[in-house]
Amino acid sequence: MLSPRNKKLGLVIAWYVVIILCLIITVAPFLWTIANSFKENHEIFAQAKDFSVNTFIPGTTFSSYIEIFEQGFGRAILNTAFVAAVSVTLGILFNSMAGFAFAVFDFRGKKLLFAIVLLTFAVPGDAIAIPLFMMIRSLGWFDTYTALIVPAIANGLIIFLYRQFFAGVPAALYEAAKVDGLSWWSIYLKIFMPLAKPVTIGASLLLFVGQWESYLWPLIATPSPDMQMIQVALSRFSTEFSSIWNQQFAASTIAGLLPLIFIYRYQKQFISALTGVDLK
Amino acid sequence: MTLLSTKLARKKWLAPLLFLLPATIGLLAFKIYPIILAFWDSLYFVSYNSGEAVREFVGFENYQFLLEDFVFWRSVEATAWMTVLINPIQIGCAFGLAMLLQRQSRYIKLFRTLFLIPIGLALPIATIMWGLMFDPNQGLINGMLQTLGFEAQPFLTSQKQALWVIIFIATWKGVSFWMLFLLGGLQDIPKQLYEAVTIDGANWFQKLRYVTLPMLKRTFLFVFVADTTANFVLVVPMILLTQGGPRQSTNVLMYEAYRSGFNFQDFGRSMAIITILTAITLIVIAIQVLFLGEKKGAK
Numbered sequence: 310m311l312s313p314r315n316k317k318l319g320l321v322i323a324w325y326v327v328i329i330l331c332l333i334i335t336v337a338p339f340l341w342t343i344a345n346s347f348k349e350n351h352e353i354f355a356q357a358k359d360f361s362v363n364t365f366i367p368g369t370t371f372s373s374y375i376e377i378f379e380q381g382f383g384r385a386i387l388n389t390a391f392v393a394a395v396s397v398t399l400g401i402l403f404n405s406m407a408g409f410a411f412a413v414f415d416f417r418g419k420k421l422l423f424a425i426v427l428l429t430f431a432v433p434g435d436a437i438a439i440p441l442f443m444m445i446r447s448l449g450w451f452d453t454y455t456a457l458i459v460p461a462i463a464n465g466l467i468i469f470l471y472r473q474f475f476a477g478v479p480a481a482l483y484e485a486a487k488v489d490g491l492s493w494w495s496i497y498l499k500i501f502m503p504l505a506k507p508v509t510i511g512a513s514l515l516l517f518v519g520q521w522e523s524y525l526w527p528l529i530a531t532p533s534p535d536m537q538m539i540q541v542a543l544s545r546f547s548t549e550f551s552s553i554w555n556q557q558f559a560a561s562t563i564a565g566l567l568p569l570i571f572i573y574r575y576q577k578q579f580i581s582a583l584t585g586v587d588l589k
Numbered sequence: 590m591t592l593l594s595t596k597l598a599r600k601k602w603l604a605p606l607l608f609l610l611p612a613t614i615g616l617l618a619f620k621i622y623p624i625i626l627a628f629w630d631s632l633y634f635v636s637y638n639s640g641e642a643v644r645e646f647v648g649f650e651n652y653q654f655l656l657e658d659f660v661f662w663r664s665v666e667a668t669a670w671m672t673v674l675i676n677p678i679q680i681g682c683a684f685g686l687a688m689l690l691q692r693q694s695r696y697i698k699l700f701r702t703l704f705l706i707p708i709g710l711a712l713p714i715a716t717i718m719w720g721l722m723f724d725p726n727q728g729l730i731n732g733m734l735q736t737l738g739f740e741a742q743p744f745l746t747s748q749k750q751a752l753w754v755i756i757f758i759a760t761w762k763g764v765s766f767w768m769l770f771l772l773g774g775l776q777d778i779p780k781q782l783y784e785a786v787t788i789d790g791a792n793w794f795q796k797l798r799y800v801t802l803p804m805l806k807r808t809f810l811f812v813f814v815a816d817t818t819a820n821f822v823l824v825v826p827m828i829l830l831t832q833g834g835p836r837q838s839t840n841v842l843m844y845e846a847y848r849s850g851f852n853f854q855d856f857g858r859s860m861a862i863i864t865i866l867t868a869i870t871l872i873v874i875a876i877q878v879l880f881l882g883e884k885k886g887a888k
Contacts, residue, residue, distance in 0.1 A: 328689050332703055334761070338718045339706060341729060357732040364729065407612035414605035422613065429620040431815075431874045432867065435822045435843065439850050439863055440623035443630060463615025493604045522711035524825055529851060540713040544829055547717045554721060561714045569709040576705060583708075583766075586773025588701070 339565065340365050346373055346558035353554050373555035374563075377546065381534060382560060385542035392457045392538065393520040399462045400516040401509060408471025409497050412478070423472075430465035435525050442529050456530040457538065461519060467512045470582055474508045475501055510575050511582025521568050539564050624867050631860035651861040661862075663837050664845040667752070668821070671841055675756045675820050680812060682764045687771035704765045712762055716826045719758040720745070745830055748838045755826045755839055763819075767812050774808035775801070814877040818870045842866055 341364065345353045348368030356364045410416075411423055441460060450456040483496045491499075502509070520538070527538035537545070543560040550556060572579050581587050634647045655661045690701055707715065722729045723744040731741040745751050782800050791799065802809075824843040827833055833840030833848060840848075842862055850859035 324689065324692060324694075328700060331686060331689070332700065335704055335706060335765070338715075338722055338761075339710065341722070342718050354727045357727055357729045358735070360729070360732045360736045364732075403611040403615065406608045410605045410608035414608070416602070416605045422609070425621065426616065428874075429616050431818065432620065432624070432870060433819050433822045435824060436863060436867055436870065437620065437623040437627070439846060439856075439859055440627040440630065441619065442850075443856065443860075444619075444623060444626060459615075460619035463612045463619065465616060465620070468612055493608070497608070518709075522713075524711065524713045525828070525847075528828075540711055543717065544713050547720065547829060554727075557717055557721065561717055565710045565714045568711075569706065572705060572709045573702065576702060580705075580769055584769045584773060586769055588769075588772060588776065 337365070342558045342561050342565070343367060345555060346562045347371065348555055350553060350555050353558075373559040377556050377560050377563075380546075380556075381537070382542055382563070384535065385537045385539045386563070388454075388537060389521055389539040392454060393517045395454075395458050396461050396520050397513050397516045399458070400464055400467065401513060403462055404464055404467040404512070405471045405502065405505065405509070406497065407468045409475055409501055411468070411472040412475035413483075413493075426465045426468050428465070430469070438525050438529060441526070445530060450530075452531050452533050452536055454531075454536075457520070457523075457527055457536075460526075461516070461523075464516065464519075467515065467582075470508050470512055471505060474505050478504060507578050508582070511578035514571060514575055514579045515582050517571065518568050521564075627860045627863045627867065631857060631864045633857050635856040636854070647857070651857045654858065655861055655865075660837070660840075661845065664840050664842050667837065667839060668841045668843075670752060671756070671823070672817065672821065674752075675759060675823075676813065676817050678756060679760050679763050679767060679816055679820075680809070682760060683767035683812070684771050686764060686768045687775055690768070690772055691775045704768070707762050707765045708769075710762070712759075712825045713829060715762045716758055716829045719754075719761065720826075720830045723754050746835060748835045751831050751835055751839050755823075755831070758826055759820065759823055763816070767816055770808055770812050771805065774805045778804045810877060810880060814873055818873055821866060821870060 344365050344367045346367075347370055348356075349370060349372070352368060407426075411419065411426075445451055445456045445460070450459070478501060483500050486496055486500060487493075522540060523538065524540040524544065527536075527541050528544075531537070543557075543564050546553070546557045546560050577587075631651050632646060632648055634645045634650065636643050686704065690697065690704065694700075710718075725731060725741065725743050725746055728744075730744075735741055743750060744754050778801065782804070783796060786796055786800055822843045823841070824847055827839050827841065827844040828847065831839045833844050843866060846859045846862035846866070849855045849862065
């Protein structure tokens with residue numbers, strides 16, 4: 310018979326074993342990807358067959374990185390950075406304005422309009438990609454940055470996040486300012502927005518990650534090589550040059566690491582914006 | 590005086606309008622209108638004669654063709670299997686992980702951070718990474734299996750295994766995300782509830798059955814609906830890895846819609862499938878709203 314103390318120790322050990330197994334499944338593929346991005350293809354294949362610690366230790370060649378940049382991967386990074394920067398700027402401005410209006414003003418149709426806002430973030434984006442494609446073609450936006458940026462700006466979830474935050478701002482804080490003759494625009498810009506910094510960080514990350522990780526939409530909306538976004542460029546290495554593995558690993562490493570750095574830095578705000586959960 | 594008050598009244602109406610206008614136009618034009626457009630275009634036959642689009646109103650003919658089409662029903666079948674398998678698997682794993690990560694320990698912050706990795710890695714990256722892991726000839730997984738003395742598996746090239754591989758990849762990518770909601774829910778359960786039943790002598794399973802699960806009902810319902818609607822339009826692994834094959838085993842409706850439009854230029858058919866998918870999604874969401882009674886669960 311186990312003593313209670315031994316039983317407790319056993320449970321703790323079991324917990325560590327299970328969690329570490331889960332961690333291996335979670336992290337190993339990405340470690341393999343990073344390690345392989347610094348190897349020659351024949352090394353990758355040989356080490357996958359003769360599976361050992363070396364399989365997960367980075368090689369020493371940068372050739373795959375040089376090759377992907379020679380094939381226009383840098384252009385895809387710049388495209389994505391530009392599209393993401395504009396989407397974040399306009400998305401924060403317009404969605405926070407709408408959130409402000411929902412929190413501060415009373416107007417007819419407010420409930421209905423807010424219900425529409427909630428509905429829009431319940432419908433997954435990929436479902437409307439094909440009709441949206443027909444739309445931007447008739448608008449003449451096909452294969453332009455406009456097609457990538459404009460449809461991504463208005464975002465129901467971000468309006469919701471700002472509304473929730475702004476609804477908690479005490480009226481006393483801005484009523485005095487209103488009496489002093491400050492305009493609603495100044496109140497929004499000088500009182501509300503500075504208070505909402507955590508929401509803005511989380512929402513910016515959502516918009517940035519949304520563009521950085523979008524695939525189906527840029528795949529169909531901007532097919533020309535000069536307009537490629539990072540995920541589309543990455544997938545080209547997997548579909549057109551499918552036998553050259555180290556390039557796929559190098560492109561995946563670059564495309565994967567950058568958002569991870571931001572998410573790691575701002576994980577609290579990111580989780581809170583993404584899920585509404587504040588972890589203790 | 591009257592003039593002044595009308596001016597004030599107009600102003601009162603003007604400020605909310607200006608603040609709301611840009612985002613509202615964006616939502617209506619790019620989130621709501623495409624749903625309507627999909628339905629509208631599904632009533633047309635669209636063909637391309639030397640690049641020139643020819644549109645012809647055909648009523649519900651596209652739907653009628655779908656119902657008579659063997660490929661469509663095969664696709665419905667694949668989608669049904671996908672839905673029935675992937676959602677319980679993802680939610681089950683997410684709950685297990687949330688239970689594991691709920692425990693306080695010295696390294697818990699580090700563990701939780703590491704489990705954020707799949708959330709940060711885009712689905713195309715996850716798909717390509719795992720696609721190479723599962724490569725039948727040179728992939729790591731077959732390498733491991735053979736090192737351990739097992740037979741190499743066909744994975745994505747097998748009609749039986751392809752859907753399971755995609756489920757695995759999507760689950761790897763999705764579990765951490767859904768786990769966050771459940772972990773948040775677990776942390777919101779008041780400690781006193783557990784203390785009370787511990788005094789009554791409840792064991793681990795009874796605590797789970799009578800405290801944890803009932804307290805998480807709303808969170809579970811939300812995660813279930815959100816996960817189901819998200820997986821319903823899962824298409825990236827099919828585009829990148831299987832093209833719906835082998836033998837249509839992974840040709841889910843969303844991929845069939847994509848393929849109809851972009852491979853076969855039959856946008857009427859594509860839009861009819863999108864309309865069916867959107868309608869089912871909206872019904873699922875409506876059921877959720879009914880069950881929850883209010884919109885709080887949407888967050």
